[in-house]
Amino acid sequence: MNRKLYFTLTLVLCAASVHSQESHPFSNQVITIDGTDFLPYTQGEIKTKYYLTSSYDINNPTIENAYKNHFKRIDKIILQWPTIRPPQGIGVFFGNYVSLNPQTSQHASKTAHNGRTEISFSCYILDFEEKKFPCRETGAYVDIFQNCTDELSGTPLLEDILLCPRKVGDFHGMPVYQTTRNEVTVISKKGISLFVPVSREEYLKACIRQAEGHLRKENEYRDQAGSPREFMEKTYRELLKIDPKSAAEFRKEMEQALPELEAEPESISKIALVSLRTELNNMSQTERESQAYYNINAMEIYNNFSCLMPADNKDNPETVVRINPLLIDYSRPNDLQLMTISWGVGRNKDKPRLYNQGSKGYNLADNQMFQLYNDANIWKQLFQLVVK
DSSP states (O other), X not given: OOHHHHHHHHHHHHHHHHHHHHSOOOOOOOEXXXXXXXXXXXXXXXXXXXXXXXXXXXXXXXXXXXXXXXXXXXXXXXXTOGGGSSOBSEEEEEEEEEEEEEOOOTTSOSEEEEEEEEEEEEEEXXXXXXXXXXXXXXXXXXXXXXXXXXXXXXXXXXXXXXXXXXXXXXXXXXXXXXXXXXXXXXXXXXOSOSEEEOBHHHHHHHXXXXXXXXXXXXXXXXXXXXXXXXXXXXXXXXXXXXXXHHHHHHHHHHHXXXXXXXXOOOXXXXXXXXXXXXXXXXXXXXXXXXXXXXXXXXXXXXXXXXXXXXXXXXXXXXXXXXXXXXXXXXXXXTSOOEEEEEEEBTTTBTOGGGOOOOSSTTHHHHHHHHHHXXXXXXXXXXXXXXXX
């Protein structure tokens, strides 16, 4: 036998031997931990489902088929991972979701669209009838979003305006950002900034629109509820039918209280609206065009409702931005232009790199998701799906 071939075959056999020693044969052996019966060696199942989510009765087969192709490519790569061929002790679920929504951005087509592939690992346990099932309530997951900026936005300040996420690390060469909700890995190959600046004027005008909306709702509610005098008259008439004496007493007490009730204080929404308009009107053109910086303490320090820091004071501010609208061209649904990834693993949930809880009991699902997190080859293949 060729010496090189013999050496290669020996390495393969040694590796197979080591793997067989490390792995446990499939069985339905029950391990009880803290009163829960686990089946860490049972052969698990892999299930895949597809969902269309739309709140606007939008139907677009072209876009749906484009995302089905994205899902197939992503699922195929994950399914190559040896640890789940087949899974042991866990159930594996692939949930693929496509969303269609109206889009009004000047940079996009009429229909915005995005996809999400949820991959979850769930430990098998026995139920009260001693039947095994994967307990998804305590499982681990990874969400892989396609052409979706929602995860990158975190929780916006208002409208589409948000605090700029901070880069906190890397995931197999791709940047990880901390948003106001969680950590998110971002894969984009367009070579442009993920965020665009928001000026002080843009931000204040958005605050004004929000305050106007709140005031409008307050006025509508007040109109529906009626004035204190109208309430008194209506209640008095109802009481009069039942108990004239009580009605008379009620009317007398209300007449005494009406002056105070009708002199209601100015609503907070109206006060905020006046303050925001004044702040904008007092700005020079240079100030209006400058970058907006936010600090929650600015409301107390500078007595404003905007929480904007003065242009010359950058004491612990946070930059106010929008998602760059050029990140996704919605006329190209067949192209995966932006991928974002978020996790739910162990105690730290969105930070799987910190996982250190072992693999016993419910931790088996977290541990296997942690192994997937560390498989550079799988993620390299997934990153290659993203195009400019």
